[in-house]
Amino acid sequence: MKYNRVVIKLSGQAMAGDDGFGFSAPALTHLASQIQQVRALGVQIAVVVGGGNVFRGNRSDSWGIDRVEADNIGMLGTVINSLLLRGKLSAGGEDNVRVMTAIPINAVAEPFLRLRAKRHLDKDAILIFSGGNGQPFITTDYPSVQRALEIGADALLVAKHGVDGVYDTDPRKDSDARRYERLPYDEVLSRRLAVMDQTAFILARDHGLPLHVFDIEKDGLMAAICRGEHHGTEINSDIVEPEFAQDA
Numbered sequence: 259m260k261y262n263r264v265v266i267k268l269s270g271q272a273m274a275g276d277d278g279f280g281f282s283a284p285a286l287t288h289l290a291s292q293i294q295q296v297r298a299l300g301v302q303i304a305v306v307v308g309g310g311n312v313f314r315g316n317r318s319d320s321w322g323i324d325r326v327e328a329d330n331i332g333m334l335g336t337v338i339n340s341l342l343l344r345g346k347l348s349a350g351g352e353d354n355v356r357v358m359t360a361i362p363i364n365a366v367a368e369p370f371l372r373l374r375a376k377r378h379l380d381k382d383a384i385l386i387f388s389g390g391n392g393q394p395f396i397t398t399d400y401p402s403v404q405r406a407l408e409i410g411a412d413a414l415l416v417a418k419h420g421v422d423g424v425y426d427t428d429p430r431k432d433s434d435a436r437r438y439e440r441l442p443y444d445e446v447l448s449r450r451l452a453v454m455d456q457t458a459f460i461l462a463r464d465h466g467l468p469l470h471v472f473d474i475e476k477d478g479l480m481a482a483i484c485r486g487e488h489h490g491t492e493i494n495s496d497i498v499e500p501e502f503a504q505d506a
Contacts, residue, residue: 260486261413263302263379265294265406266326267399267454271419272312272474273339277490279311281342290346292474295481297352297384304375304409306384306402307343307459309335330392336398340388341366354383360392360401372408379409398453399458414467416454417474423491423503424451424471439501441493453493468494 275282279478281480296303312335340357347355357367368374370387378385391401406414409481416492421429422437426449429435443463446453453459453471462469472490479489 259297259301259484261484263299263304263409263411264296264415264484265304265306265402265409265411266296266415266417266480267402268305268307268417268474269419270335270375271291271337272310272313273307273342273416276310281311286342286346288477289343289474290350292351292477292480293347293384296350296480299481299484301484302379302382303382303464304379304387304405304411305340305343306387307336307339308398309337309339310334311371312338313334326394329396333389333392336388336390337363337367344386352384354381356383357386357388360387360389363389367368370405375405375409397455397458399455401464402461403454403458403467406467407461412468413483414462414469415480416469416471416491417480418471418472418490420475420488421471422476424453424493426451426502428452437503438491438498439488439503441491441500442497443493443495445500446493463495466495468492 264450268289271278273285274280275285293303297478313331318325337359344357358370358375359367360370362369375385387405389402390396390398400420424438424441425435427435446459470490470492472481483489
């Protein structure tokens with residue numbers, strides 16, 4: 259097994275499916291099945307879920323409300339998604355799934371404490387981290403990297419919706435866009451490639467956290483990556499030169 263402990267970053271859109279907003283039962287079923295495939299390998303799993311399908315704090319102007327208030331609402335959106343995912347995993351037979359929040363909501367989840375989280379993982383719990391890191395003006399990209407480092411994860415699996423890796427240009431706008439197989443951190447920064455929030459990416463680079471960017475809609479990719487297969491785009495400190503996919 260290549261990785262024994264991973265953090266999986268899911269977007270809120272992955273919970274909504276093709277609608278992009280709200281909730282999709284088939285999409286939720288698919289996400290749970292992908293996590294259970296990784297679980298079946300014996301890999302320790304933590305998940306960070308976004309909340310964009312419920313509310314996006316960076317659109318506060320369109321709602322006519324303060325950005326800090328909007329971000330607070332967005333953090334609560336991640337809690338809703340986390341509870342939905344926990345419910346689906348539990349219904350699928352997983353009896354040790356814990357939601358940990360950066361903001362206290364003791365009636366439905368437990369607070370995030372680093373050492374407690376690591377103990378839960380050692381006891382084979384699936385963890386779902388919600389509420390970001392409890393601070394406004396921060397996307398869930400940053401806490402996904404932060405939590406991965408805090409719990410000593412071997413890698414961060416960055417699940418994308420409808421995109422199968424990192425491209426040199428936007429593949430939805432440019433038919434000649436080329437997908438990278440492997441990328442060094444500095445190439446991402448110098449070319450301003452859309453992997454994740456830049457502050458989150460710099461944190462990953464500074465601590466040498468491997469990243470795998472892949473399409474969550476394709477069955478079995480998370481488990482395959484944990485086994486050591488290559489899918490999507492890999493970014494880590496061992497890569498010196500960018501490599502493009504052969505069929506690009």
